[in-house]
Amino acid sequence: MTALVIEDVAKNFGGVSALRGVSLSLEAGERLVMLGPNGAGKTTLFHTIAGTIIATSGKISLFGDDITNMPPDARARRGLARTFQITNLFPSLTVLQNILLAICGAREITFQFLRSMESRRDLQARARELLEQWGLAASADQTVRNLSYGEQRQIEVVMALSGEPRLLLLDEPTAGLSPAETLRVVEMVRKLPRNMTILMIEHDMDVAFEVAERVAVMHQGRLIAEGDEAAIRANKQVSDIYLGLE
Ligand SMILES: Nc1ncnc2c1ncn2[C@@H]1O[C@H](COP(=O)(O)OP(=O)(O)O)[C@@H](O)[C@H]1O
Numbered sequence: 001m002t003a004l005v006i007e008d009v010a011k012n013f014g015g016v017s018a019l020r021g022v023s024l025s026l027e028a029g030e031r032l033v034m035l036g037p038n039g040a041g042k043t044t045l046f047h048t049i050a051g052t053i054i055a056t057s058g059k060i061s062l063f064g065d066d067i068t069n070m071p072p073d074a075r076a077r078r079g080l081a082r083t084f085q086i087t088n089l090f091p092s093l094t095v096l097q098n099i100l101l102a103i104c105g106a107r108e109i110t111f112q113f114l115r116s117m118e119s120r121r122d123l124q125a126r127a128r129e130l131l132e133q134w135g136l137a138a139s140a141d142q143t144v145r146n147l148s149y150g151e152q153r154q155i156e157v158v159m160a161l162s163g164e165p166r167l168l169l170l171d172e173p174t175a176g177l178s179p180a181e182t183l184r185v186v187e188m189v190r191k192l193p194r195n196m197t198i199l200m201i202e203h204d205m206d207v208a209f210e211v212a213e214r215v216a217v218m219h220q221g222r223l224i225a226e227g228d229e230a231a232i233r234a235n236k237q238v239s240d241i242y243l244g245l246e
């Protein structure tokens, strides 16, 4: 089954063409990393898949359904989850509280709401299980703002996983991380269930090939290359872009 089909998607912001006819598809269970320099259109493409931006033209299908104009929550109910490039945790709450909010799909919180979630044993158990599974149990009761940036990025990924998505979108989960922290995130992604379809944005080519067998490269709103490690490394336009020649 095909998880995601992107057909000739374009997005204009006023006079800026952020996406210029992007077509791409992922089979269920496939992992693909999206490479490309800053401003290439990678995050915009993620937004059009997640529904936070509606494409100017083109079509997007998720597990066979046309989602092109669907609101984000309807896409989430169809199995899509994403992390954001900027941290979107609640810094004054504990790690466990953040996971509870993610499990409940809550975007806004009140003190009362949080209290009633915390009293639910089943939710607590599920949140602790998730943290245990990802080696973050020791941080459960720490306030998020006291964690390292690397740990915060890992918590973000766990939050995206809390709904057991069928398609996971990761926008530069390793951005700003040390080599050791990057390795931890790479291992985390590699350990995800094989039936989960993953589309990840990454800026480092070596990291990209650690995560996926297939890589796509974007440049100036277009998909300019797609293939395995050998094909991407042999691509002249890709190496020119990465060497800053283009
Ligand atoms: N909301 C927006 N309004 C106007 N221009 C935008 C907006 N979002 C992105 N852009 C522009 O679209 C282009 C692609 O940006 P983006 O998708 O963030 O690239 P990437 O994630 O590959 O770095 C850039 O030129 C950027 O300035």
Ligand SMILES: [Mg+2]
Pocket: 042, 043, 044, 085
């Ligand atoms: Mg981006």
